[in-house]
Every structure is written in structure tokens, then in C-alpha cells.
Amino acid sequence: MLSAMIGENWRRDCSAASITNEFFIDRNPAYFSVLLDLLRTGELHMPAGMSEKALYREALYYGILDHVRSAKWGMLDGNMLQCTNTVRGHATGDATAIRGAQDGGCCVAHGPMVHVYDWSMEAQIALTLDYVNVNDAGFLNPERVVICTCERGDKTGGMALFNVKRGRLEHKYEVCHGGQYKNCTAGALAINDVSLFASCRGRSNEYGIGCWDQVTGKLTHFLYEGPSWPLGVACKLQWLPHSNMLMVAALYPHSDDSFISFLDMRSNNIAWSWTDAEKPAIGDEKVVMDAVAMDECSTVCVVNQFDNLGFIDTRSNNQGVRWRDHYQPGKISEAEEHSYSKLAVWGSQLFCSKNDSVYVFCTPDLDAARCVQTAKLKKSEGGDISDIAVGGERLFVLHNEENVFDVWETPGSFSTANCF
DSSP states (O other), rough: OOOHTSSHHHHSSSSSSGGOOOOOOOOOOHHHHHHHHHHHOOOOOOOOOHHHHHHHHHHHHTTHHHHHHHHHOOOOOTTTTEEEEEEOOOSSSSOOOEEEEEOOOOOEEEETEEEEOOTTBBBBBOOOOTEEEEEEEEEEEEEEEEEOOOTTTTTTEEEEEEETTTTTEEEOOOOOEETEEEEEEEEEEOOSSSSEEEEOOOSSOOOOEEEEEEETTOOEEEEEEEETTTOOOOOOOEEEEETTTTEEETTTTTSSOOEEEEEEETTTTEEEEEEEESOOOSTTTTTTEEEEEGGGGGGEEEEEEEEEEEEEESSHHHHHHHHOOOOOOHHHHHHHHHHHOOEEETTEEEEEEEEEEEEOOOOBBTTTBBBBEEEEESSSSOOSEEEEETTTTEEEESSSSSEEEEEEOOSSSSSSSSSO
């Protein structure tokens, strides 16, 4: 804002009589001095007793909120993460999924509700979807959330865009088949710079992956699934910017067998694929519960119901899984009662939850089927972990307790002084 005030464009729009070398800003000078020091040094130091929330408000007014965020936490490094916040929500029952935003905020999906938090972890208006279960969610921008839900008999459900500041539906994304708009269940969601992708399952032939334009909200194309390759029941989508493809994973329990593929959305073709269908299984290792792609190192990481971590080489089609671990529980009840592992990736680091901890791994060595653990993240409270997500240089960890999640950050230069 200050740069714009003294810039050429601002002065060009003013009359010659109104141009002055003095500017009056009617804001609190105490907060201005802290923000001015931040711009000078890149470090944020707050005097004791100063309201952090009010400082954020002033930074937003001056247009430098991103500077405050950069000082508050640094670039995400799994080996240096610290738990900086534990947030207890207001939903009843266990939350099922957490998703991170580009600016460091997040949302928590729970049954027919989505609770949204901005980057300062202040709760926004809760989104209630009239008892339609939420399957996935994602941020189009910090103020707008896309939600995927199940279809209902009254033609509600599907995928829609909500304004989290107003708590209102802004747009519903529709599927067109045979010249008619069809209602369907939207399963998994992925977002890139220009498009939205969702797995869709309808009542007739609308099974596959839909692609919508972010600006217009219109369906640009729809990739129908083949007779032996399920796309509409996919429970995990991930956009791969390095290869410009979409990873689609249909996994247990949504599919009896596991199917993972890379889709080239420009040509509507499957560029790479893997499945464990019709392959001999060793015990129950074939039951893949989660998958994530490490695009730049040609790897898909998977985890089974026994928390065994494995790797698939994407340089050739339908390679077997190279398992890092081969643990199996001694009792069936041990496998039934614990929370299944979840995976997330950030650059060259892999995050894998197991029970009440998150393990950090470096880039896997495919030839040696080896992935070195570099850190273990655990809190003394919270219990088993049901989901993890990365967004805005933060790691979000959702526990099985009622809507409780932790925020992990790499420490920045933020500090609170003991004296004025």
C-alpha cells in the first residue's frame, strides 16, 4: 500500500494541486513501528502486551500480511518442525479429513460439516451441508473452499464452491452427459492453477474424472472410465506439476483391488498405470490404504493396512511394490482397532502417520527399496492420527479425538519481547 501511494500510477491519477510530499495515515502508530521494523530487518518482534490479532489486522491494511507470515514461520522442513498450536473444534464426533490452504489456513471435514480456519487459526463460519456427507475438500483461494459430497435423492450433492467469509454457496459444478446435466457423487478432489478435478460417480454413464475451469466454473472435459479401469470411485487425486499430469488412485475400501494411474488431461489418456488386481498377494499386503506421488523422483509411495511403507517405480508400467517394512500384527484385533496410516509429500520429503506419530523420510532410493527416516513428530497428547495434510509451509495433523488437530511449523524470526 505504501509503495502504491508514492508510485507513478497513484500520482498520475491525482491533480497537480493535490500532489503533496506529506501523507497522513490514520492508524495506530505503535503497530506501524513494529511493521516498519519488520520491513527493515525481516524479523518480527512484538512488545509484551501487544495484541497479535490486532497486528495481523494492521498488516492486512498495509498489504504486508505475507511478510508477517514469513517471519512467523519459515520454509517447511520436516526435520525442524515444532508443534505451535493445538486447535479444538466444535463438531460432535470424530473428524475424518483435514486439508491445508495455500496461505497456511486449513479446513476439517466431519460428516456433513466443514470447519474452516484462516492462517491465524481463527475459526470462520462453519459450512453445514444438510446431512450430505463430505468426501473431500480443497481451497480455491483462502476465502473459497470447494467441497465434494455424496449425491442425494433430491438432486443435491456433488461438488460446489463456498465462500467461507459469508458461509454461502457461490457455484455448483455440474456434469453434462448426453446433452443433459446430471447429478452425481463427487469423491476426490485436486486443484491446479487453472482447473478443478474430481472423481465422479453417477446413476448411469457419468463415471470418470471431470475437469472444470476455475474462472467460469464450466465443465471443460470428462474422461470416462474404461471397462477394467475404475476412475469414478477414485478416493485420491493429486496434481503433479512436474509432469503436468493427474494421479488417480482407487484404493480399498472404495475398490476391491488397488488401481493407480497418471492421466494426461491434455490428451485424455492414461500415461502410466499400476494395479494389484490378478496378482498373487503375500498375506494381505496388497490392501493399499493410501498413496501419494513424489513426482520429481518418479515414485509413488503407498501404505497398507499394517502401516507397511512401499514404493512403486513410475518409470515403467505396472511394477511391483518394493516394501520398506513387512510388519504384520499378531492379532486381528490389533489391525482392526488402530488408525490407518496416511501419507503426504512436500518437495523431497515424505510424511507418514502411524498411530500417534508422524514419520519424516527423505527421497527414496528405488533400486535399494530404501527410504531413510530423518525425524519423528509426536505430541504427548492427542491420541491416534486419522489424517495429515501439508499447506502454506505447515503440516496439519488431525487426531481421532473430536475435531482436534495440531499445527506444525518450522520456526521463523517471530518473538515477543519481555519489555517495551
